[in-house]
């Protein structure tokens with residue numbers, strides 16, 4: 001859309017059948033809500049109210065949380081508008097390789113065809129998670145991708161027989177799955193397990209208390225954590241966490257690699273649950289399921305998983321427990337979140353570029369190395385979760401829309417120079 005506005009033609013390649021919506025906004029489940037209030041979800045960097053107006057026109061409140069499928073329709077409308085300009089064409093195909101040619105890139109597609117372009121943008125989103133070693137022999141009882149058809153079938157089976165379900169991971173993906181089970185009228189037991197058993201906190205109204213970047217400790221994760229705790233105690237943790245948002249890229253980039261690793265290893269689970277909060281109505285559904293005893297959140301780790309009589313027998317050890325316990329589940333779902341390792345990517349396009357040395361993993365190995373204008377190579381840009389190593393906070397719409405505008409401007413400058 002940003003390119004079309006600049007009069008630059010582009011081809012949008014997406015082989016998933018959910019072009020323009022990705023995993024996040026192609027859900028059809030009404031219970032899946034945005035985790036950012038409508039007023040923060042405009043797709044347009046220069047029109048921050050754009051989505052809030054659309055939501056209000058449909059009867060919503062700008063501080064409320066729209067259904068994700070509604071946001072998907074909004075994105076679809078914007079894409080349709082860009083296509084109508086004649087500058088955007090969508091192609092339903094998977095890109096399998098890209099090779100540099102004299103004036104740009106040749107992209108190969110899974111149907112055997114290829115196309116050439118002066119600029120290539122990688123916006124392939126979150127990577128599917130790795131399998132979990134303990135479930136290597138669990139076959140179809142282990143649902144590796146919580147967004148696919150297998151997961152939908154498993155939810156339908158669970159709803160009809162009420163057997164117990166295990167969820168590995170207790171973050172936003174777990175919340176989505178629990179909501180889907182609840183919406184399917186499932187009443188069975190759910191165990192959701194992660195190392196620390198931390199679950200996303202809930203949004204609530206607060207008065208923002210901005211802070212200047214110079215007043216925030218820099219370069220040291222421990223110092224920053226201490227400062228955040230103290231500030232949270234004074235002004236409320238939501239105000240303290242959100243006051244860092246405008247500075248998140250600068251704060252991340254002023255940590256050296258050792259400090260960034262320290263953040264990922266120790267602080268990240270806490271940061272994630274406070275920063276990526278859930279809508280109040282979602283929070284109360286989850287809380288109600290916990291208090292009724294249907295959903296148990298466990299801090300611990302999986303030891304073994306075997307299939308016996310076509311059920312999963314799982315042993316897991318609760319944190320600080322001396323002995324593991326054994327429990328039988330009909331299914332286990334992998335909700336550990338997106339892959340955080342570029343070298344393990346299964347995306348054929350990324351694999352081909354990495355194997356050819358055309359792009360490099362970033363210094364942390366969690367995305368691609370990009371420069372200050374998101375270039376990963378000559379005439380090649382990367383966006384969104386692929387640029388986590390450089391920006392860290394670059395996975396949500398408010399950040400990606402700014403990045404899209406900047407990348408489009410840079411492409412325009414490069415191509416029209």
Ligand SMILES: Cc1cc2nc3c(=O)[nH]c(=O)nc-3n(C[C@H](O)[C@H](O)[C@H](O)COP(=O)(O)OP(=O)(O)OC[C@H]3O[C@@H](n4cnc5c(N)ncnc54)[C@H](O)[C@@H]3O)c2cc1C
Pocket residue numbers: 013014015016018019020021022023024025033034035036093094095096123124125126176347348349350383384385395396397398400
């Ligand atoms: C469940 C969920 C809920 C979220 N909720 C919110 C929210 O409420 N608010 C918010 O701000 N953010 C939210 N996010 C985060 C954020 O909006 C998304 O991660 C964002 O959609 C990323 O956009 P993207 O275009 O980079 O990638 P995606 O939306 O993931 O799109 C990438 C597309 O590229 C396709 N693709 C990948 N490789 C290839 C290939 N080789 N060839 C062809 N196609 C390919 C994929 O199939 C996919 O369709 C959520 C994320 C998830 C997963």
